[in-house]
Amino acid sequence: MESFSTVMVVVALALIDAKGRVLVQQRPADKQHGGLWEFPGGKVEAGESCEQAIVREIDEELGLTVKASALFPISFANQVASPGGRSIVLLLYGAREWSGVAVALEPGSAVLWVDAQQMLALPMPPLDVPLARAIIPLLEGVAKAETAS
């Protein structure tokens, strides 16, 4: 019997700048979770590794080049499937280095650099809420180091 996965893997990236801000992206109004703010990324396609999927999505959505070697894992969140449906596992990676300037390339989307408090005030999809909390210590650590230097 052929087996297939009932889990959809989605990868997302927290780009963290030298001031301890993170890049968030607003989903186009006509998509699922339209208008909500999330971390850029998308579904892992057949034949891709998670890292390859992030590198591709960041180029497609933001026009940025990020190296797979610059990615580090932060946390994950899991949405349990409804009966007969597919569950989502959302893997959040981080990166402190990339090249280019982020532009919202997907029609109807927008991007914003936010600090920890601004991030928490934005409406996000349910899966992103625990992930956003998980990056707060990282953002605050970078911001503190920047103020001290």
Ligand SMILES: Nc1nc2c([nH]c(=O)n2[C@H]2C[C@H](O)[C@@H](COP(=O)(O)OP(=O)(O)OP(=O)(O)O)O2)c(=O)[nH]1
């Ligand atoms: N990219 C991303 N998707 C998220 C986040 N949080 C969350 O629940 N999702 C959900 C929304 C979607 O059901 C799924 C990813 O869909 P997507 O539309 O971004 O993926 P994609 O770029 O591969 O999309 P497409 O080609 O099918 O339009 O994961 C997040 O922080 N980033």
